[in-house]
Amino acid sequence: MAAITNVFTTATAKGIREDLTNQIHRVDVEDTPFQSAVGTTTATNTLHEWQTEALSAVAQNAKPEGQTTSRAASINTVRLSNICQIAEKNATVSGTLEAVNKAGRDKEMARQLALKTIELRKDIEYALVGNQGFSTNATVDGESGVRTLRGFEAWIRTNTSRGTGAAADPADPTVTPGTTATDGDQRPFTEDMLLDTLQAVFEAGGNVKMAIMGPYNKRVASTFSGREASQVMVGKNTVHQATNRYASDFGDIEFVPHRYSRGRTVLLVDPSKVKVAYLPNRRFHRFPLGKVGDGDTNVILSEFTLEMCNERAHGVVADLTTAA
Secondary structure (H helix, E strand, O other), X not given: OOOOOOOOOOOOOOOOOOOOOOOOOOOOOOOOHHHHHOEEEEOOOOEEEEEEOOOOOOOOOOOOOOOOOXXXXXXXXXXXXXXXXXXXXXXXXXXXXXXXXXXOOOOHHHHHHHHHHHHHXXXXXXXXXXXXXXXXXXXXXXXXXXXEOOOHHHHOOOOEEOOOOOEOOXXXXXXXXXOOOEOOOOEOOOHHHHHHHHHHHXXXXXXXXXXXXXXXXXXXXXXXXXXXXXXOOOOOOOOOOOOOEEEEOOEEEEEEEOOOOOOOOEEEEOHHHOEEEEOOOOOOEEEEOOOOOOEEEEEEEEEEEEEOOOHHXXXXXOOEOOOO
């Protein structure tokens, strides 16, 4: 059917206001489960140090009446360390942009700093959980003289399940490790690997509360038979497939899918035995840079490290396949 003669339509009309919603939609996630689970502490130097100690093994303890005591050696401590790493984000906004009427936000700098804070938390999470090595003079993105902390995965050497050819250097947990763990041949993740490592952690004195894993191996973990004895109440229209809490012989463990940890590694964490240490006033510290022209630059940074209170409290199942 033809249009009405000389009808005035939106195709030619002037002055129609734009239809722009006052919302901004983002799909990028901002979860940082490791930081959310563990505690924090204060570092007072760029080289952060702490001490560990270990009791002797349980033994039969029976002595004769009237014995002469044989003097035992005292228990010494072990001194370990990690280096503080600086992570930084910044934003620059022109004076004009702050002045104009904007949709979805009032102040552009405030929005940018909120987004940069989320990005910074994610970068910190990536460093904390990764197989990153200790360095006081690394080169990162072309910048030399960079301090990099030793990540969680690089610390674990006592309670491990690794593929052929893998290694943790040094193997001695009383020595501060100087390098990342060496990857081995990849193999499918099995429930026996998990249980064997949990048993090793338990025997060493740890109490694993969470298992951090990539999305593929989270799906694998949801098939473990340990969940067959569990009873879960669900609605009649609900299919319950995933395992989020695993009742093991050594306590209940939360299975946490992680977007930034290495997909080939499952990290077994006792949150009470690891902390994030920040230098004073350097935890998400914001400050402006000197003004240059008609714009403003604000920086947000953190200076932090991982305090591995005692690596024997944790475990790692490494060198896992990440695809079917």
